[in-house]
Amino acid sequence: MDVEEVDLLVIGGGKAGKSLAMDRAKAGQKVAMVERGMIGGTCINVACIPTKTLINSGRILEIVRRAEEFGISGVEDPRMDLALLRHRKDDVVGTMVKGQFSSFTDSGMDFILGEAKFTGPRTVHVDLNDGGTRVLRGTDVVVNLGTEPALPPIAGLAEARVQTSNTLLELESLPESIVILGGGYIGCEFADLLNTIGVDVTIVQRGNQLLGREDEDVSAAVKKAFIDAGITVRLGAAAEAIQRAADGSVTVTLDNGETLSGKDVLVALGRKPMTDGANLEATGVVLDDRGFIGVDEQLRAADGVWAAGDAAGTPQFTHASYDDYRILKANLAARHGDGEARTTEGRLIPYTVFITPELGRVGLTEQQAREAGHEVRIAKMPVAAIPRARTLGQTEGVWKAVLDRKTGSILGVALLGTEASEAIAVVQMAMLAGLDFTAVRDAVITHPTIAEGLNLLFTPAYLED
Ligand SMILES: Cc1cc2nc3c(=O)[nH]c(=O)nc-3n(C[C@H](O)[C@H](O)[C@H](O)COP(=O)(O)OP(=O)(O)OC[C@H]3O[C@@H](n4cnc5c(N)ncnc54)[C@H](O)[C@@H]3O)c2cc1C
Numbered sequence: 001m002d003v004e005e006v007d008l009l010v011i012g013g014g015k016a017g018k019s020l021a022m023d024r025a026k027a028g029q030k031v032a033m034v035e036r037g038m039i040g041g042t043c044i045n046v047a048c049i050p051t052k053t054l055i056n057s058g059r060i061l062e063i064v065r066r067a068e069e070f071g072i073s074g075v076e077d078p079r080m081d082l083a084l085l086r087h088r089k090d091d092v093v094g095t096m097v098k099g100q101f102s103s104f105t106d107s108g109m110d111f112i113l114g115e116a117k118f119t120g121p122r123t124v125h126v127d128l129n130d131g132g133t134r135v136l137r138g139t140d141v142v143v144n145l146g147t148e149p150a151l152p153p154i155a156g157l158a159e160a161r162v163q164t165s166n167t168l169l170e171l172e173s174l175p176e177s178i179v180i181l182g183g184g185y186i187g188c189e190f191a192d193l194l195n196t197i198g199v200d201v202t203i204v205q206r207g208n209q210l211l212g213r214e215d216e217d218v219s220a221a222v223k224k225a226f227i228d229a230g231i232t233v234r235l236g237a238a239a240e241a242i243q244r245a246a247d248g249s250v251t252v253t254l255d256n257g258e259t260l261s262g263k264d265v266l267v268a269l270g271r272k273p274m275t276d277g278a279n280l281e282a283t284g285v286v287l288d289d290r291g292f293i294g295v296d297e298q299l300r301a302a303d304g305v306w307a308a309g310d311a312a313g314t315p316q317f318t319h320a321s322y323d324d325y326r327i328l329k330a331n332l333a334a335r336h337g338d339g340e341a342r343t344t345e346g347r348l349i350p351y352t353v354f355i356t357p358e359l360g361r362v363g364l365t366e367q368q369a370r371e372a373g374h375e376v377r378i379a380k381m382p383v384a385a386i387p388r389a390r391t392l393g394q395t396e397g398v399w400k401a402v403l404d405r406k407t408g409s410i411l412g413v414a415l416l417g418t419e420a421s422e423a424i425a426v427v428q429m430a431m432l433a434g435l436d437f438t439a440v441r442d443a444v445i446t447h448p449t450i451a452e453g454l455n456l457l458f459t460p461a462y463l464e465d
Pocket residue numbers: 011012013014015016017034035036037038039040041042043046047048051052114115116117144145146147165186274277278308309310311315316317318319320321354
């Protein structure tokens with residue numbers, strides 16, 4: 001079969017790959033992108049966009065339940081209607097997928113729906129979804145294959161028809177109760193959502209805290225918020241076996257011998273790269289023992305082959321994959337003699353866990369700062385101190401900042417509170433600008449906003465001596 005030659009061949013249409021493919025195609029290059037099915041990638045189809053749409057509905061339900069507190073009468077018995085909820089989620093996702101498809105084709109790229117498998121250096125064989133095959137070779141190849149739910153070898157898991165973050169999005173009826181395995185981002189976000197919409201939730205986490213990468217006090221505040229909301233939290237226990245009975249109910253056996261039962265079970269135990277079957281070795285790419293692609297700090301995986309996003313070991317966030325796109329754009333140009341190369345070193349990557357209240361994070365935790373040798377100064381303030389939180393009726397949570405005692409620079413913050421997803425960007429900008437805490441404390445910030453809390457956080461009332 002003839003080999004079709006292109007300037008840029010993108011395998012997997014994730015955030016980095018699709019952004020680069022559109023950009024390069026618009027710039028006049030001959031670009032082909034092969035995607036096996038999810039037009040727009042994981043984020044739009046089964047991750048950030050559908051989950052945050054559902055979470056938003058959960059939050060609205062919670063507000064409506066509190067209608068009287070907000071001065072509204074006549075709202076009786078509000079409940080989540082799963083069919084309507086799914087309809088809204090499908091509508092948001094469907095509109096975005098449609099928009100992506102138009103953007104791909106309008107860019108001038110050759111968008112190919114099919115399964116790609118490497119057969120040689122920078123060369124793939126594609127089984128087209130609507131039949132037939134193509135073989136393509138790129139002068140440069142970018143691999144952006146993403147991740148999927150990991151299903152670890154827990155006894156009985158394979159037979160127990162467990163839910164994952166993908167299948168939960170398509171539920172036709174809500175279970176009365178659910179056991180969630182894993183207290184990471186996905187476990188916590190679904191625990192909060194499902195609890196809000198009326199499911200009895202038990203969350204099981206192997207480590208001694210939810211969200212294991214956070215400071216202990218921050219995780220403890222998340223645990224308290226969960227318990228106050230009615231979620232059962234089991235820490236320091238790992239699932240060892242899962243069994244689904246004939247009536248559909250599920251029993252999970254923990255490593256301490258305890259058993260938990262529920263009408264369903266969600267496995268949220270991390271994600272594995274979708275590199276199986278892509279035969280990346282044929283193009284000189286080296287995979288680690290978990291299947292992640294080895295890349296250098298310029299995201300180079302082999303000669304003329306680059307990799308990006310989750311499967312390349314980038315922190316698993318859409319905005320991090322998007323930054324990989326910027327790095328690849330710079331490095332592909334630099335390789336052809338145009339401009340400076342960029343690396344992934346020293347990137348400041350924030351994130352938000354969309355629970356109630358939200359946890360926004362950027363920079364170092366207190367523990368990381370101490371381990372890095374900083375002399376640390378902590379500021380800590382209850383969210384209830386922020387006037388805007390009072391007007392919103394959302395006073396739960398705590399803000400914590402980690403400062404360098406000698407320089408006053410902001411090393412990191414954990415904002416657990418309403419609208420933390422927005423406020424975290426304010427702190428991130430201050431950090432990028434190299435502002436010390438006094439500049440943030442003394443900035444004139446609009447009243448009454450949540451960001452205004454940054455004026456308060458660094459006052460003597462909340463900043464340790
Ligand atoms: C439930 C959930 C919620 C999340 N929420 C957030 C959030 O709120 N904010 C955030 O920043 N991040 C969130 N994430 C993480 C985020 O979704 C990922 O980090 C992001 O989508 C990474 O995308 P990527 O660029 O690695 O590639 P992906 O978007 O995963 O794209 C890879 C593509 O490659 C395709 N592919 C794979 N193999 C082949 C092949 N052989 N041939 C052709 N195509 C192939 C796949 O179909 C896929 O479309 C969430 C993740 C999950 C699971």
